[in-house]
Amino acid sequence: xxxxxxxxxxxxxxxxxxxQQQRHPIATGDLTLLLTAxxxxxxxxxxxxxxxxxxxxxxxxxxSNVQGEDxxxxxxxxxxxxxxxxxxxxxxxxxxxxxxDDPIIIDAGHRGRYCVVFDPLDGSSNxxxxxxxxxxxxVYKCAEGSEGTLEDVLRPGSEMQVAGYCMYGSSANLVISxxxxxxxxxxxxxxxxxxxxxxxxxxxxxxxxxxxxxxxSLFFHEPVQKYLESIKYPANGKPYSARxxxxxxxxxxxxxxxxxxxxxxxxxxxxxxxLRLLYEGFPMAYLVEQAGGLATTGYxxxxxxxxxxxxxxxxxxxxxxxxVEDVLKFHKESAAPK
Ligand code: P6P
Numbered sequence: 001x002x003x004x005x006x007x008x009x010x011x012x013x014x015x016x017x018x019x020q021q022q023r024h025p026i027a028t029g030d031l032t033l034l035l036t037a038x039x040x041x042x043x044x045x046x047x048x049x050x051x052x053x054x055x056x057x058x059x060x061x062x063x064s065n066v067q068g069e070d071x072x073x074x075x076x077x078x079x080x081x082x083x084x085x086x087x088x089x090x091x092x093x094x095x096x097x098x099x100x101d102d103p104i105i106i107d108a109g110h111r112g113r114y115c116v117v118f119d120p121l122d123g124s125s126n127x128x129x130x131x132x133x134x135x136x137x138x139v140y141k142c143a144e145g146s147e148g149t150l151e152d153v154l155r156p157g158s159e160m161q162v163a164g165y166c167m168y169g170s171s172a173n174l175v176i177s178x179x180x181x182x183x184x185x186x187x188x189x190x191x192x193x194x195x196x197x198x199x200x201x202x203x204x205x206x207x208x209x210x211x212x213x214x215x216x217s218l219f220f221h222e223p224v225q226k227y228l229e230s231i232k233y234p235a236n237g238k239p240y241s242a243r244x245x246x247x248x249x250x251x252x253x254x255x256x257x258x259x260x261x262x263x264x265x266x267x268x269x270x271x272x273x274x275l276r277l278l279y280e281g282f283p284m285a286y287l288v289e290q291a292g293g294l295a296t297t298g299y300x301x302x303x304x305x306x307x308x309x310x311x312x313x314x315x316x317x318x319x320x321x322x323x324v325e326d327v328l329k330f331h332k333e334s335a336a337p338k
Pocket of ligand 1: 123247248
């Protein structure tokens with residue numbers, strides 16, 4: 001950070017989204033108010049992630065979630081603040097959380113026109129190690145005349161109005177798209193505002209980094225093995241560098257800024273891979289495409305998939321356009337695994 005007087009030319013998330021939304025003549029301000037609620041949630045989670053060690057929030061909470069994963073105290077806290085804040089906003093009808101088995105249908109007194117799907121604290125297995133973790137969210141508008149049902153969220157990711165994540169690390173970075181490109185904001189704890197620090201993020205057409213959990217190599221299908229061979233032992237040029245944090249928000253954030261490819265493919269032990277379609281695959285695919293990249297299962301565009309269940313999994317390859325196209329070439333030579 002250069003010294004000298006603080007900038008007085010600051011653009012906050014609220015003012016920036018408001019200016020974007022005002023370009024829509026029919027904008028009622030509801031989406032802006034919903035994003036304000038999401039923003040407040042991210043500030044709350046950021047504060048508690050930062051203080052976790054001191055407040056003894058580290059460690060398991062002794063319960064498990066729908067994924068069967070041990071829940072950490074911060075998981076529960078993050079999920080509770082997300083649900084309460086979205087309900088209190090009065091702008092939501094349906095919520096789907098990674099932490100809840102069933103969708104949450106908002107009571108009539110607090111119901112609005114939007115549906116939010118989210119992972120309140122993704123990468124939480126890394127909490128105690130101080131590795132970056134994050135909140136991932138996507139927003140659909142309810143179908144016309146719908147009171148808010150599961151059907152309102154079992155729609156292709158291409159129908160999302162908003163996608164974003166907030167990464168909790170040395171600072172809180174909120175990256176969001178409302179369909180007009182991708183902008184990144186950094187939380188200024190001094191004034192409690194997300195400041196526009198990365199306007200119009202564009203992912204490089206090709207990168208030099210690949211990000212896969214190669215501990216699964218024994219189970220990788222042939223197209224993935226052949227692709228990885230091609231970048232680790234290239235016929236010409238330098239091999240790619242390996243970077244894998246094991247926290248999707250952190251791995252995708254680096255991929256967006258530096259380029260390259262992130263993959264969590266299907267393999268012989270996990271037919272659809274590990275990542276969840278609704279609140280991991282869709283929001284990250286939406287952001288990467290809005291930044292000029294691609295996101296595919298290896299056989300189809302992730303955003304085209306019509307979900308059949310709220311917690312279904314999806315194979316993921318996302319990142320720089322040319323790198324993802326290289327992956328697709330290896331998949332074209334083989335049929336989709338059964
Ligand atoms: P693995 C974290 O648990 C998560 O859901 C994503 O954030 C991350 O990309 C992935 O799982 C890591 O999975 O099997 O490599 O530990």
